[in-house]
Amino acid sequence: MQYICYVSAATAPLSGEELNKIVNTSRTNNKRDGITGIMLYSEGTFMQVLEGEKKDINAAFERINKDNRHTGVVKLAQGEISERHFGQWPMAFKKTTAKEFSKFSDFSETADPEIAESGLHPSVLLLKDFFEKTGMYLAMGLLLSFVK
Template structure:
């Protein structure tokens, strides 16, 4: 398994309809490639973790880099995973409430209990903490029926 984390700026602020269109497209593309992860959006900033086979993740990232809905893409981290971090999450979307933020914080804090937190989870948690009031969440992962 391979992971990649990036951050980017939206070309313009996005409304709920535009975000739901991204969600729909991401769901279809990720399912075809067996890619999981999480996409966060807050006030014009995206942060995404992608997980899957290395060639599939890199191909998707190359496609994302060409998407004109965002700019200033910066790859923050990438590398090998022993197993998926977000593999049991379903695709979901809504504005994050403080309760949902707490659930994500609990998830991030519980990852690898007794050992260090994976860098991708630490980056997502930091993004959450810095954007908790305005955060929209896309859990772009497939597997279970858990909707965030």
């Protein structure tokens, strides 16, 4: 199993409706392909982690690179993992501000030691820590319980 973490920039400001469409399409595709992960959108910037089988995340990343709603796709990290770290979500999502996200820039002091020992890239640790600290685990669990 592998993960990919990337950042990109929106080509134009995205409305809530447009963001919902992106997230819903991602969730549908990811469920179909056995991919899990998280996406953060902050003032025109996307940061996302995908995890799954190598061929599936590579295919998803190829689709992402071809999507004209964003540009400047930069792969921050890709590597092997022994287990999923975001396994309960086909695509968790949070829209935030740069100010809110900057509170978590020193993830090395706050990241879960078990995750830090996993060998994941620091960007993945930062996203996981951010989602945990902003209540996304609880919020996503509640949301998913209604969707089922």
